[in-house]
Amino acid sequence: MKKEFKQLLSDKGRKKLPDVLLAAAECAPLSKTGGLADVVGTLPKSLKELGIDARVITPYHRCIKDKYSASVEHLFGFYVNLGWRTQYCGIERLVLEGVIIYLVDNEFYFGDKIYKGGYEEGEQYAFFTRAVLEALPKLDFAPEVVNCNDWHTAMLPMLAKTQYAEKYGSVRWLLTIHNIAFQGKFGFDYVQDLLSVDEKYYTSEFMELNGCASFLKAGCVFADRINTVSPTYAEEIKTAYFGEGLEGILSARTNELSGIINGIDVKSFNPYADTEIAANYHKGRLSGKKLCKLSLQEQMGLECREDVPLFAMVTRMTEQKGFELVQFMLDELMSYNDMQFIMLGTGDKEYEDFMRGAEARYKGRLCAYIGYNEALSHKVYSGADFLLMPSRFEPCGLSQMIAMRYGTLPIVRETGGLKDSVIPYNRYTGEGNGFSFADFNAHEMKDAILLALECYSKPETMQALIRNAMEADFSFKKSAEEYARLYICML
Numbered sequence: 001m002k003k004e005f006k007q008l009l010s011d012k013g014r015k016k017l018p019d020v021l022l023a024a025a026e027c028a029p030l031s032k033t034g035g036l037a038d039v040v041g042t043l044p045k046s047l048k049e050l051g052i053d054a055r056v057i058t059p060y061h062r063c064i065k066d067k068y069s070a071s072v073e074h075l076f077g078f079y080v081n082l083g084w085r086t087q088y089c090g091i092e093r094l095v096l097e098g099v100i101i102y103l104v105d106n107e108f109y110f111g112d113k114i115y116k117g118g119y120e121e122g123e124q125y126a127f128f129t130r131a132v133l134e135a136l137p138k139l140d141f142a143p144e145v146v147n148c149n150d151w152h153t154a155m156l157p158m159l160a161k162t163q164y165a166e167k168y169g170s171v172r173w174l175l176t177i178h179n180i181a182f183q184g185k186f187g188f189d190y191v192q193d194l195l196s197v198d199e200k201y202y203t204s205e206f207m208e209l210n211g212c213a214s215f216l217k218a219g220c221v222f223a224d225r226i227n228t229v230s231p232t233y234a235e236e237i238k239t240a241y242f243g244e245g246l247e248g249i250l251s252a253r254t255n256e257l258s259g260i261i262n263g264i265d266v267k268s269f270n271p272y273a274d275t276e277i278a279a280n281y282h283k284g285r286l287s288g289k290k291l292c293k294l295s296l297q298e299q300m301g302l303e304c305r306e307d308v309p310l311f312a313m314v315t316r317m318t319e320q321k322g323f324e325l326v327q328f329m330l331d332e333l334m335s336y337n338d339m340q341f342i343m344l345g346t347g348d349k350e351y352e353d354f355m356r357g358a359e360a361r362y363k364g365r366l367c368a369y370i371g372y373n374e375a376l377s378h379k380v381y382s383g384a385d386f387l388l389m390p391s392r393f394e395p396c397g398l399s400q401m402i403a404m405r406y407g408t409l410p411i412v413r414e415t416g417g418l419k420d421s422v423i424p425y426n427r428y429t430g431e432g433n434g435f436s437f438a439d440f441n442a443h444e445m446k447d448a449i450l451l452a453l454e455c456y457s458k459p460e461t462m463q464a465l466i467r468n469a470m471e472a473d474f475s476f477k478k479s480a481e482e483y484a485r486l487y488i489c490m491l
């Protein structure tokens with residue numbers, strides 16, 4: 001065990017690291033729609049390396065059943081009361097890379113869709129919450145810290161403290177906010193009907209927000225500690241612009257709120273060993289990256305030219321990701337500069353259609369792949385020169401870190417985790433591992449892109465920036481150590 005942890009533990013009069021359970025709606029590689037899954041899949045592995053027994057509890061979605069059912073062991077089944085409903089709940093166990101994952105089984109709630117949307121999603125995750133609280137005392141594992149993630153699991157601390165006080169008196173609850181824009185807001189009657197929450201909690205002091213009951217607000221009020229996925233985002237969400245109505249409670253709890261930047265799975269995202277990409281490479285020998293670029297251009301129907309700067313985006317196509325700026329500036333950029341552009345993403349129809357239109361206008365120079373494709377994302381990260389992320393807000397962001405790991409320079413807006421992970425190029429000192437702009441403004445974005453183009457024309461500058469990007473340490477080890485510190489502090 002690290003000396004520092006020994007000291008922290010002895011200050012608490014303890015010798016043993018805490019046992020931790022992560023509760024989340026998705027967990028990679030079992031189920032994934034975004035960055036949350038990556039964190040929940042990777043963090044426990046890194047915590048284990050530090051000596052913490054970290055396990056996961058997550059729904060047994062259809063996509064997991066289809067792939068892993070042969071390796072899953074049935075532990076027990078019981079019935080869960082959800083208001084007037086009585087629903088079956090199976091608890092299954094899967095061991096993946098040494099990490100124990102408990103799967104909550106119910107085919108009515110957990111089928112094809114990880115998130116059913118709207119009120120159905122409320123019932124889905126109210127069931128999950130109730131199932132977790134009922135299942136935990138029956139497990140052969142008694143976590144001292146439960147790490148909840150986002151609104152889907154944010155009701156756990158409140159229910160544990162108000163409805164299960166005798167069972168969970170000694171458990172500490174950490175709420176990790178991956179994206180405050182998703183809150184789980186429902187009518188009071190609905191929450192009452194599902195989870196029998198006492199009426200006295202439907203006030204602004206507890207879970208009321210804009211006339212609704214907010215699951216995330218309940219988590220912010222009742223969790224023992226709150227953290228989010230980057231130090232900058234932890235500051236931002238205390239302001240009205242980013243806080244989505246929770247800035248008050250978060251400012252009031254500022255001493256219990258912190259930010260820990262996520263890492264990435266450096267084993268799966270490794271240009272030296274990645275089997276998805278056309279050629280492997282490392283920072284000392286970048287010739288493979290050139291082959292990756294040519295192969296990507298060919299696959300995506302772009303002109304195969306090594307000399308043209310290739311920009312890419314790998315993203316959900318939503319307002320959060322700064323698509324307005326791209327819509328506004330794309331034609332100007334494409335018309336006046338010799339550049340190529342690849343869009344890999346899916347999301348709002350308006351943005352998808354815009355990109356399809358752009359593909360038709362710039363055949364051979366711009367390709368829009370509308371869809372989710374993990375294998376292709378590796379090819380894009382390795383083959384592109386620049387990755388654009390002009391996000392309106394970005395709690396942490398993984399794509400920019402993955403891009404840097406592949407020597408692809410990020411161009412980002414200075415917000416949340418983008419600000420914490422990208423060091424902007426400084427033309428006077430040569431420092432930096434990417435490019436950034438401060439305001440959510442299309443012309444500022446354009447200036448950052450023009451600076452990137454200027455650097456592209458200077459091979460030595462590019463080489464130095466690529467080296468810096470590839471040298472940055474985004475392993476989960478660093479984040480896991482910070483989580484371990486936080487868990488210990490909570491004891």
Ligand code: ADP
Nearest residue numbers: 034035315344345371372373374377397398399
């Ligand atoms: P968010 O969680 O807000 O969507 P992040 O940058 O934190 O954004 O994480 C996004 C993750 O999903 C990254 O691993 C990225 O490579 C992946 N991803 C996003 N869109 C796609 C897509 N269309 N195809 C493949 N992977 C994608």
